[in-house]
Amino acid sequence: MESEYAIIGGGVVGLSVAFGLIxxxxxxxxxxxxxxAFRASRGNFGLVWVQSKGLDQPAYARWSRKSAAAxxxxxxxxxRETGIDPALRQDGGYSIHMSEAALAATLAxxxxxxxxxxxxxxxxxxxxxxxxxxxxxxxxxxAGAILHHQDGHVNPLKVLxxxxxAVRRKGAGVRVNSAIRSVRxxxxxxxxxxxDGTVHFAEKVVLCAGxxxxxxxxxxxxxxxxxxxxxxxxxxxxxxxxxxxxTDCIRQVDEGGIQIGASKREVxxxxxxxxxxxxxxxxxxxDVFPALARVNLVRSWAALRIMSPDGIPIYQQSKTHPGAFxxxxxxxxxxxxxxxxxxxxxxxxxxxxxxxxxxxxxRFDVRAA
Amino acid sequence: MTRADIVIVGAGxxxxxxxxxxxxxxADVLVLDEQAGPGGQIYRSIEFxxxxxxxxxxEDYAAGGxxxxxxxxxxxxxxxxxxxxxxxxxxxxxxxxxNRAHRVRxxxxxxATGAQERPVPLPGWTLxxxxxxxxxxxxxxxxxxAPRDAVLAGSGPLLYLLADQLIxxxxxxxxxxxxxxxxxxxxxxxxxxxxxxxxxxxxxxMALLRGIRAAGVERFTACREIRLIGEESATGDAxxxxxxxxxxxxxxxxxxxxxxxxxxxxxxxQITRSLRLDHVWDDAQRCFRPVLDAWGASSNPRISVAxxxxxxxxxxxxxxxxxxxxxxxxxxxxxxxxxxxxRGAGPLQRLRGRELAVRPFLDALYAPPLQILQPVDETIVxxxxxxxxxxxxxxxxxxxxxxxxxxAFGRCGMGPCQGRFCGLTVTxxxxxxxxxxxxxxxxxxxxxxxxxxxxxxxxxxxxEDETDAAGTPPQNAAT
Amino acid sequence: MxxxxxxxxxxxxxxxxDGARVTGRQGESLAAALLAEGFAVLRHTPVSAQPRGAxxxxxxxxxxxxxxxxxxxxxxxxxVRDGLVVNRLGPLADRAPGDNS
Numbered sequence: 001m002e003s004e005y006a007i008i009g010g011g012v013v014g015l016s017v018a019f020g021l022i023x024x025x026x027x028x029x030x031x032x033x034x035x036x037a038f039r040a041s042r043g044n045f046g047l048v049w050v051q052s053k054g055l056d057q058p059a060y061a062r063w064s065r066k067s068a069a070a071x072x073x074x075x076x077x078x079x080r081e082t083g084i085d086p087a088l089r090q091d092g093g094y095s096i097h098m099s100e101a102a103l104a105a106t107l108a109x110x111x112x113x114x115x116x117x118x119x120x121x122x123x124x125x126x127x128x129x130x131x132x133x134x135x136x137x138x139x140x141x142x143a144g145a146i147l148h149h150q151d152g153h154v155n156p157l158k159v160l161x162x163x164x165x166a167v168r169r170k171g172a173g174v175r176v177n178s179a180i181r182s183v184r185x186x187x188x189x190x191x192x193x194x195x196d197g198t199v200h201f202a203e204k205v206v207l208c209a210g211x212x213x214x215x216x217x218x219x220x221x222x223x224x225x226x227x228x229x230x231x232x233x234x235x236x237x238x239x240x241x242x243x244x245x246x247t248d249c250i251r252q253v254d255e256g257g258i259q260i261g262a263s264k265r266e267v268x269x270x271x272x273x274x275x276x277x278x279x280x281x282x283x284x285x286x287d288v289f290p291a292l293a294r295v296n297l298v299r300s301w302a303a304l305r306i307m308s309p310d311g312i313p314i315y316q317q318s319k320t321h322p323g324a325f326x327x328x329x330x331x332x333x334x335x336x337x338x339x340x341x342x343x344x345x346x347x348x349x350x351x352x353x354x355x356x357x358x359x360x361x362x363r364f365d366v367r368a369a
Numbered sequence: 370m371t372r373a374d375i376v377i378v379g380a381g382x383x384x385x386x387x388x389x390x391x392x393x394x395x396a397d398v399l400v401l402d403e404q405a406g407p408g409g410q411i412y413r414s415i416e417f418x419x420x421x422x423x424x425x426x427x428e429d430y431a432a433g434g435x436x437x438x439x440x441x442x443x444x445x446x447x448x449x450x451x452x453x454x455x456x457x458x459x460x461x462x463x464x465x466x467x468n469r470a471h472r473v474r475x476x477x478x479x480x481a482t483g484a485q486e487r488p489v490p491l492p493g494w495t496l497x498x499x500x501x502x503x504x505x506x507x508x509x510x511x512x513x514x515a516p517r518d519a520v521l522a523g524s525g526p527l528l529y530l531l532a533d534q535l536i537x538x539x540x541x542x543x544x545x546x547x548x549x550x551x552x553x554x555x556x557x558x559x560x561x562x563x564x565x566x567x568x569x570x571x572x573x574x575m576a577l578l579r580g581i582r583a584a585g586v587e588r589f590t591a592c593r594e595i596r597l598i599g600e601e602s603a604t605g606d607a608x609x610x611x612x613x614x615x616x617x618x619x620x621x622x623x624x625x626x627x628x629x630x631x632x633x634x635x636x637x638x639q640i641t642r643s644l645r646l647d648h649v650w651d652d653a654q655r656c657f658r659p660v661l662d663a664w665g666a667s668s669n670p671r672i673s674v675a676x677x678x679x680x681x682x683x684x685x686x687x688x689x690x691x692x693x694x695x696x697x698x699x700x701x702x703x704x705x706x707x708x709x710x711x712r713g714a715g716p717l718q719r720l721r722g723r724e725l726a727v728r729p730f731l732d733a734l735y736a737p738p739l740q741i742l743q744p745v746d747e748t749i750v751x752x753x754x755x756x757x758x759x760x761x762x763x764x765x766x767x768x769x770x771x772x773x774x775x776x777a778f779g780r781c782g783m784g785p786c787q788g789r790f791c792g793l794t795v796t797x798x799x800x801x802x803x804x805x806x807x808x809x810x811x812x813x814x815x816x817x818x819x820x821x822x823x824x825x826x827x828x829x830x831x832x833e834d835e836t837d838a839a840g841t842p843p844q845n846a847a848t
Numbered sequence: 849m850x851x852x853x854x855x856x857x858x859x860x861x862x863x864x865x866d867g868a869r870v871t872g873r874q875g876e877s878l879a880a881a882l883l884a885e886g887f888a889v890l891r892h893t894p895v896s897a898q899p900r901g902a903x904x905x906x907x908x909x910x911x912x913x914x915x916x917x918x919x920x921x922x923x924x925x926x927x928v929r930d931g932l933v934v935n936r937l938g939p940l941a942d943r944a945p946g947d948n949s
Binding site for chain 3: 237238255256294295296
């Protein structure tokens with residue numbers, strides 16, 4: 001099986017990129033690991049979130065907003081291709097604050113960013129009473145929230161399923177159970193060797209392998225300075241309509257369960273959840289919505305997500321191996337639309353390509369002046 | 370957080386026997402069981418059995434009374450209605466009792482959570498009025514309630530035991546729809562030597578069959594294409610109204626309002642999976658079981674497994690396994706020495722060996738049929754999320770190679786039962802679709818809480834001492 | 849249908865199920881009592897409102913879910929007692945739009 005582009009990694013990032021490249025008429029092969037792989041896509045919370053992104057890097061804020069604005073047509077296209085509705089809702093989302101001071105501090109950050117971005121303020125500040133009108137179950141300890149109108153959420157599993165289906169339906173070769181041992185330049189392009197020994201040849205290669213990227217990156221001239229960050233997620237039984245909009249830590253999924261997340265632990269390659277973290281997440285959720293105290297937790301899991309040194313995506317074309325690209329990010333769901341729509345233009349060198357130089361690995365070369 | 374030398378999860382035959390031995394050896398023992406009393410499922414409600422139930426349920430059930438009385442007389446802390454929802458590899462156990470969360474740190478843990486019914490996915494099996502054979506036995510044991518005119522469908526010795534119990538109760542089943550074929554008999558014949566050693570079990574089975582014949586209960590064997598038929602009741606809800614099947618060349622349908630399904634029992638591996646213990650696919654028993662040494666110790670030196678939760682062997686084998694596990698646990702926590710442990714072991718190992726001798730014969734004779742290992746496309750496999758066999762086959766075509774990806778693809782296994790009633794079927798379907806061996810296809814990754822628990826209860830454990838902010842417990846001074 | 853083998857055995861216990869008065873027996877589970885009184889359907893699934901009733905009676909299948917005191921519980925794991933107020937779980941009301949189940 002030979003192709004123009006080989007995508008290493010079949011999670012939401014790899015599949016979004018594959019989907020976009022296929023849409024530009026390119027021949028694509030995708031390589032994905034097996035059922036036991038770490039799979040950051042298991043940790044997707046489902047937020048399509050901009051309010052907290054790029055507070056110190058306006059280009060990342062713009063990129064996130066560009067992606068959020070492109071999400072609706074992206075979701076519609078996935079539905080047309082596969083009949084799977086990703087259940088996108090973009091009615092705004094909250095960051096919840098338990099004190100006036102925390103609310104004020106976050107507001108100051110948002111206003112500082114907004115002044116750099118220019119344009120109308122896309123967020124409102126809600127005190128406790130105003131918030132309670134929007135979310136009747138909000139608890140007395142909540143001081144207030146910032147409601148950002150560009151935020152929303154989606155069903156990440158349906159997104160993944162739709163992407164997997166669309167990519168296959170449009171003719172891409174998808175190899176599963178195909179962990180990659182090495183990617184080497186060869187025959188004018190790249191030889192991709194699976195752990196079972198089979199070798200695939202592609203003209204270009206896009207490394208979207210999450211935590212698997214560092215092992216392959218060096219040979220292609222990338223630094224890939226990513227590390228695992230464990231995020232734990234709780235999900236409850238399905239209940240009646242409880243929340244109208246998502247918060248950054250709690251949302252009601254389309255099937256009815258309440259999803260709770262936002263733990264961040266640096267524990268290496270350990271994807272085991274702990275009781276202490278589960279209990280803390282539960283307590284935080286009950287503080288925000290006291291009625292959740294009687295709701296049953298049915299599952300808790302931890303997934304290893306990807307962190308770059310500054311938390312901002314890396315998009316890098318190899319300087320030493322032209323035709324090799326490295327793509328990594330923490331917010332694979334928020335950026336899925338951008339990865340499907342705009343990133344492929346950059347990969348193919350289209351004249352409409354966005355300027356992504358801010359996201360290159362060169363920023364990690366900075367030495368003290 | 371409280372402490373105990375040995376915590377035993379489950380007060381069925383393995384758990385009761387383990388507790389009795391451990392207490393006699395001087396260990397501080399805590400037994401946790403989620404039911405209202407000891408006995409597990411096989412000796413359910415053993416404390417309260419009356420003459421009526423004793424007459425119906427038979428002498429094997431009555432034998433449980435001896436074990437329960439022994440257990441009751443021991444110096445053991447026994448907490449009833451205590452639902453364990455988390456066991457950590459370092460021996461910390463979280464459980465729920467009367468809507469309150471508790472934690473205990475164990476020097477050693479013996480898991481004796483027993484077995485569950487193998488899922489029997491047939492078209493229409495989710496209709497109200499369809500239950501498991503085990504459910505009917507629980508109703509008999511715990512409440513002296515019996516189904517009238519039930520049809521029993523599937524295979525296995527429990528089916529005959531239940532039929533016998535219903536006959537004695539004066540409510541004989543309408544019919545037995547059995548799936549074992551001549552091929553099963555031939556496969557079983559290869560294991561006759563073991564059956565000879567376990568002749569008592571065979572003799573009991575034959576006596577049950579004679580009784581069923583004498584009562585005039587119709588038996589159909591080598592049945593295929595079994596389907597459950599529903600109808601709308603007066604309230605507009607569907608419930609079961611009949612069972613259709615093919616026997617020989619004849620298509621049949623029997624009208625009934627209760628169907629009891631059974632295809633053997635399989636180890637309950639929810640806790641062992643959540644601990645990431647090593648498991649192996651057992652082709653003869655057609656299920657996963659934890660990898661254990663002769664004493665029941667697992668790949669985690671602090672955790673042992675005894676009874677049907679280790680591998681299916683029945684109540685007597687479970688009792689022996691429980692006693693062996695307790696001897697070994699007592700050594701591991703330093704209460705006895707190696708000689709003392711080994712001295713007690715011989716008779717128990719021999720007894721367990723004798724009890725297990727008949728298993729290969731029974732496993733072959735009553736092996737689950739293809740129609741439930743590879744259900745037809747329309748059959749619901751994941752009852753909680755209503756995912757069909759056909760949908761799962763579709764996921765396989767989209768590159769889904771293991772059960773954990775079926776969760777991502779279609780929520781299969783993500784409902785409240787946490788894969789208990791779909792896991793094995795998903796493994797079978799994916800093994801067929803991918804051509805990979807069952808062990809490689811694997812099983813659901815299971816994580817705590819292994820039973821649902823309210824957020825309020827869990828929140829009450831936040832900030833408790835004994836763990837640091839990163840959730841890492843302090844080093845335990847004991848081994 | 850289910851019947852009691854010993855109609856006079858066990859102390860009667862009176863509870864309510866969705867407002868209806870139901871008599872059970874001391875020591876039995878809520879699921880057993882409801883089955884004995886003919887309640888084959890206990891709930892409708894949140895996915896597609898399929899009717900479901902008790903299945904395994906041992907706390908493993910989670911089909912016999914009912915609501916007691918604001919919590920979802922398994923009826924087979926609750927003992928009947930006088931004055932217990934039990935309600936059905938309704939189908940999920942007003943789920944978020946965009947769901948395509």
